[in-house]
Amino acid sequence: MNRTINQLTLIVALFVLAFGFQSCEQKQKEESKKVEKEVTVESEKPEYFLLRPEVEKAYGYSHAVKIGNSIKISGAVSMDDEGNPTAIGDIEQQMKNCYSDLEKILIHYGCTFDDVVVENIFTTNMAQMLEKSGYRAEIYKNHFPAGSWLGVKELALPEFMVEIELEVHKSE
Incomplete structure (x- = not known):
């Protein structure tokens, strides 16, 4: 017991x-x-970035917003710091100017074009865009992101021929 x-x-x-x-x-x-x-x-608190504060405030947008590891970058166009169109009539130079501005934003966040997961291109002249698109291989050296190319009637100003927006995933 x-x-x-x-x-x-x-x-x-x-x-x-x-x-x-x-x-x-x-x-x-x-x-x-x-x-x-x-x-x-x-x-996940949004972090806003203005590349050209006066221009972006006047048009009512932020050039980039980072939330967590994701960064959304508004369409870049070929303009100077006052918002005036540059490289008028030259789609290849406009593309180069867009990528130059996009690179500045990527660098701000500690990223490169290798971190880009989506690239959407809007153009008013698809034939010229296709002809000059080989330049992108100088930008995307390791892989191309997902994305779309869209022919549009017009962009924000009639002189703009191309606009490029990005989505980025920043690795830890």
């Missing part, structure tokens, strides 16, 4: 100990999830 009581006492003690241990583990998991959630929420 004493032996049975001792065995029952031992079983109950092991049960209480196991339950207490499990309860502590559960609390740790919940606290860990709470901390993870706080970190995730904090890192």
